[in-house]
Amino acid sequence: MVDAFFALWMHNAWVRLGLMVVVGLVLAVVLRAVAYAVLQRSAVGHPVIADIMGRASAPMEWLIPLLTLTMALRIWPPAASAPVALLQHLLLIALLATGTWLAVRCIGAFEGAAIRRYPMDVADNLRARRVVTQVRVLGRTADVIVIVIGASIILLTIPGVRQLGASLLASAGVAGLAIGLAARPVLSNLIAGLQIALTQPIRLDDVVIIEGEWGRVEEITGSYVVVRIWDERRLVVPLNWFIENPFQNWTRRSSQLVGAVSLMVDYRMPLAPLREELKRLCDEAPEWDRRVCVLQLTDANEHAMQLRVLVSSADSGRNWDLRCRVREGLIGYIQAHHPEALPRWRGELDRSHPATDEASMPASPEPQHAPSPEDGGPRRGGA
Structure with a gap:
């Protein structure tokens, strides 16, 4: 029985090929079990390794069997033939494609680990935004480079x-x-x-x-x-x-921002109480970060004064809300306490010349014209 098996092994290349495939698959199962056991033990307390295991599980299911089959066919090749060479070539292409897939998944795992380390849902997230931007852009660039290199090697x-x-x-x-x-x-x-x-x-x-x-x-x-x-x-x-x-x-x-509010008021508007009202509005506003709260007279023309209010906030969204709050509050204060200071147009009536009436106006002369025949005038050639 043993002699017949060895004789079949020595003279039939397809039997050797089948045995190599079986040996390779068995070895792949063993290596996969060992690799996962080692990685699971290493992943305890290491979220990066755990993330790599989660992302790389799918390509690893294909990579280890393909690797063992390729090595088995390279070490104990059967008789050289066109189908066997084609099989080796297809295994090599599949191995390269799976390796590229695994590299892309590992890059994604490192990218996810870096993003989790710097959360962006905090008040001061400037450093987190800087790191996350770098990681994401570089990660996508690395994906493109790995895919291009893998496709080039396959071709x-x-x-x-x-x-x-x-x-x-x-x-x-x-x-x-x-x-x-x-x-x-x-x-x-x-x-x-x-x-x-x-x-x-x-x-x-x-x-x-x-x-x-x-x-x-x-x-x-x-x-x-x-x-x-x-x-x-x-x-x-x-x-x-x-x-x-x-x-x-x-x-x-920095996300801190200073916003401006412009107001046009009449010259009769006192600025001191308006500044006190602005300070009160800022103190009561939750959007104000207590850095800048200033009222300045920035321009004046023949019609009104232009006031500029500067207020600061922790970010642009809060600054927009604060500017709207301050603008509404100051206009309401002017309407309630100094309505005469609202912008208005001024005009002057000149009464130095006495008014004239229609009686003193000379009567316009009546039009002078010759009577027509229809009016009873003389007719040419009449009797």
Whole structure:
């Protein structure tokens, strides 16, 4: 029996191939169990490893069997034949694709761990927004690089595609120029993403003004930025736009902001009680951060005075509410206590000349005209 088995093993390549596949699958099961046991023990108290295990479980289900089968066929190859070579090549392509998938999942795990370490739902989240922006942009850039490298390696293993690529490179000419021009927006956005991640002109949850629109940076992808406008609209802006165009960032260094309120009042408005009322309004406002509360006379013309009120808040949203509160309160105070100080137009009546009446006006002369024949006048050639 044993001699017959060895004879079959030595002379039948397909039997050897089947045995190698079985051995590889059994080895894969054993290695998978050992790897998961080691990782589960290491994951205790380490959320990063636990996250990697959760994200990498799907590609690992394929990676270990493919790896063991590839190694088995390489170490104990059966008789050389076209089907066996094709099988080895397909296993290599599947192994490379699964490795690329695993690398992308691991990058996502590290990205998630970094984001959890810096929560953004705190009062002072400037550092968190800086780190999360860098991690997300660099993570998406790394995903693109890993996928491109993996696809390139897979294509290089295929002889026909490799020869086709070489012939295309040899005869690049106009085709290469066209491809370069077509890929320019993609490459410019990729480079702009790296610049934004490193220099950080914008970050997640930054308050920006773009093309006259006020909003917050909601999402930064590998090619565009989504800005949530105050009225719940979404403004989608390419990444390279932020590198090539000026824009306002109200939270670049800090979320604290000083806002202005302008009022036009009459010259009869006393400023001292108005300043006291402004101080009272700020003290009662929960949006005020107790840094700036100033009333200044900034301009005056022939009609009214222009007053400017400066108030500060912890962020732009609170500052907007505070400005509306102060504006409404000051106008209500002027209406209630100094209504004469509301803006008005002044005019002067000149009574130095006495008024004239119709009786003193000379009567206009009646029109002088010759009577017509219908009026009873003389007729030419009458009797």
